[in-house]
Amino acid sequence: MSDVAGVGSELRLTRVAHVDAAKPLRHALAAFMEALEIGRELREDIIIAVGEALANAVEHAYDPEHPGSVELYARTSGHDTLLVDVYDRGRFVRRDEATPGRGLGLRIVRAIARTVSIDVNGGTHVRMEFSADRDGGGDQSLAM
Amino acid sequence: MSDVAGVGSELRLTRVAHVDAAKPLRHALAAFMEALEIGRELREDIIIAVGEALANAVEHAYDPEHPGSVELYARTSGHDTLLVDVYDRGRFVRRDEATPGRGLGLRIVRAIARTVSIDVNGGTHVRMEFSADRDGGGDQSLAM
Amino acid sequence: MSEQSSYRVISLRGELDISRKAEIGAALQIAGPGPAVLVDLSDVQYADSTIIAEMLRFREDARRCGRRLAVLIGDPRFRRVLQYAGLESAFALFEDRGAALTYLSAAETT
Amino acid sequence: MSEQSSYRVISLRGELDISRKAEIGAALQIAGPGPAVLVDLSDVQYADSTIIAEMLRFREDARRCGRRLAVLIGDPRFRRVLQYAGLESAFALFEDRGAALTYLSAAETT
Numbered sequence: 001m002s003d004v005a006g007v008g009s010e011l012r013l014t015r016v017a018h019v020d021a022a023k024p025l026r027h028a029l030a031a032f033m034e035a036l037e038i039g040r041e042l043r044e045d046i047i048i049a050v051g052e053a054l055a056n057a058v059e060h061a062y063d064p065e066h067p068g069s070v071e072l073y074a075r076t077s078g079h080d081t082l083l084v085d086v087y088d089r090g091r092f093v094r095r096d097e098a099t100p101g102r103g104l105g106l107r108i109v110r111a112i113a114r115t116v117s118i119d120v121n122g123g124t125h126v127r128m129e130f131s132a133d134r135d136g137g138g139d140q141s142l143a144m
Numbered sequence: 145m146s147d148v149a150g151v152g153s154e155l156r157l158t159r160v161a162h163v164d165a166a167k168p169l170r171h172a173l174a175a176f177m178e179a180l181e182i183g184r185e186l187r188e189d190i191i192i193a194v195g196e197a198l199a200n201a202v203e204h205a206y207d208p209e210h211p212g213s214v215e216l217y218a219r220t221s222g223h224d225t226l227l228v229d230v231y232d233r234g235r236f237v238r239r240d241e242a243t244p245g246r247g248l249g250l251r252i253v254r255a256i257a258r259t260v261s262i263d264v265n266g267g268t269h270v271r272m273e274f275s276a277d278r279d280g281g282g283d284q285s286l287a288m
Numbered sequence: 289m290s291e292q293s294s295y296r297v298i299s300l301r302g303e304l305d306i307s308r309k310a311e312i313g314a315a316l317q318i319a320g321p322g323p324a325v326l327v328d329l330s331d332v333q334y335a336d337s338t339i340i341a342e343m344l345r346f347r348e349d350a351r352r353c354g355r356r357l358a359v360l361i362g363d364p365r366f367r368r369v370l371q372y373a374g375l376e377s378a379f380a381l382f383e384d385r386g387a388a389l390t391y392l393s394a395a396e397t398t
Numbered sequence: 399m400s401e402q403s404s405y406r407v408i409s410l411r412g413e414l415d416i417s418r419k420a421e422i423g424a425a426l427q428i429a430g431p432g433p434a435v436l437v438d439l440s441d442v443q444y445a446d447s448t449i450i451a452e453m454l455r456f457r458e459d460a461r462r463c464g465r466r467l468a469v470l471i472g473d474p475r476f477r478r479v480l481q482y483a484g485l486e487s488a489f490a491l492f493e494d495r496g497a498a499l500t501y502l503s504a505a506e507t508t
């Protein structure tokens with residue numbers, strides 16, 4: 001990210017946790033990262049990881065008849081880190097990890113993020129820290 | 145906007161005020177508003193207005209050889225208002241309003257925004273308040 | 289009125305913002321008398337006031353050269369931004385290429 | 399090896415996320431024995447793990463029916479997401495349609 005683009009940039013969005021909420025949240029995060037000049041492949045990978053956390057919130061957290069909220073909070077930290085939180089206020093569903101085709105989501109998140117922490121008190125709160133060096137050259141620094 | 149989508153959603157982005165910074169900032173704001181379920185025509189008009197304020201910051205605020213920062217800050221206020229600030233830390237250039245083809249930008253902003261205020265101390269700070277009712281039906285409210 | 293009449297087309301595409309001012313200023317040039325001009329904005333999604341100012345300048349250049357000007361638009365935003373600027377009647381705007389060409393060729397008979 | 403051999407194509411497009419799980423589950427159905435299957439994802443920009451799980455289930459269905467399966471991709475993200483999931487070898491992936499079809503028709507002779 002450019003020197004100035006790191007300073008205090010953030011995105012915070014709350015939606016009802018319907019299955020169709022994940023896509024516009026991904027798109028908002030993608031455009032936010034593009035404005036931060038995070039490189040394309042890095043942006044794509046971050047979207048893959050955050051998309052898994054969003055999918056979990058809209059799939060697992062609530063009774064589909066009574067969905068609560070899903071919240072996305074992304075912000076820069078220093079010049080090469082993007083922190084992204086995905087929260088819901090539902091109930092974390094403990095499941096047998098051995099179910100085939102299950103458990104892929106968090107595995108993908110862990111493969112992409114530098115660190116992942118999951119807090120399941122009063123909902124599920126996934127915090128992901130990504131390396132997010134900026135794209136290209138070095139002539140974007142602020143003259144001030 | 146949906147009931148929940150209004151709660152504390154915000155977008156904050158800082159870039160070096162190069163002329164090519166305006167476009168990704170517009171795109172990030174557009175995707176943010178789409179995630180807030182603001183209707184398409186309203187989004188387009190807000191982008192037109194904010195685009196003018198961004199264009200002014202990248203065109204007028206700084207010596208092009210030594211650009212400073214341009215900052216975009218958008219957030220929901222209540223359930224039907226979007227507040228957008230565009231700041232720079234440059235110098236407001238007073239100009240003869242009668243110059244042909246000049247003065248269009250702020251006229252466009254005033255035609256679209258519900259209220260506009262401009263503070264020119266220590267840079268130019270344009271604050272725009274937009275009506276931003278949400279798109280479509282009423283079944284998005286949170287069951288809580 | 290001749291359906292065969294010649295005209296010049298200047299096409300601009302994409303998002304016409306301040307970063308493209310020089311390119312657009314260079315595209316919107318008129319050398320002297322000649323055929324009518326169609327500015328084709330049918331693939332334009334966004335135009336800021338910098339570009340409208342260039343269009344106004346070009347309109348004066350065309351008028352001075354006695355060349356009729358039509359603007360083809362594909363997106364209602366261009367019409368709206370002109371309205372917001374108080375310029376709704378500044379250009380002959382067309383959503384339909386045929387209508388724009390009829391307007392331009394009709395000009396030659398007047 | 400026959401270049402003329404028939405195969406079934408299932409095309410999916412766009413962003414394959416959780417909101418499309420039912421639709422994608424319905425598209426990825428196999429009734430019994432029959433020709434090889436090409437899942438065409440060449441116009442897919444995004445696929446989440448819900449969809450990968452459907453694809454794994456479909457792979458088992460195809461295997462059970464003795465039908466070879468190839469997956470045509472257009473975007474490197476699909477390969478990456480499989481890698482991240484530890485499934486880089488789960489599917490026969492092809493960027494090139496011809497290569498995918500060769501693979502499918504070769505299957506019939508084995």
Ligand SMILES: Nc1ncnc2c1ncn2[C@@H]1O[C@H](COP(=O)(O)OP(=O)(O)O)[C@@H](O)[C@H]1O
Pocket residue numbers: 052056057058060061062088090091092093094095101102103104105106107124447448
């Ligand atoms: N936000 C959440 N709310 C409730 N349960 C969750 C949430 N995220 C994950 N889980 C639980 O953790 C399990 C593993 O999640 P994940 O690895 O993403 O795989 P998958 O979603 O494919 O099952 C889920 O099956 C679910 O039981």
Ligand SMILES: Nc1ncnc2c1ncn2[C@@H]1O[C@H](COP(=O)(O)OP(=O)(O)O)[C@@H](O)[C@H]1O
Pocket residue numbers: 196200201202204205206232234235236237238239245246247248249250251268337338
């Ligand atoms: N961010 C800014 N920094 C410096 N001067 C500004 C800024 N915004 C506006 N101005 C001044 O106000 C004038 C009017 O702005 P505007 O109505 O947008 O029209 P235009 O940009 O076409 O001149 C500008 O010409 C410029 O002198």
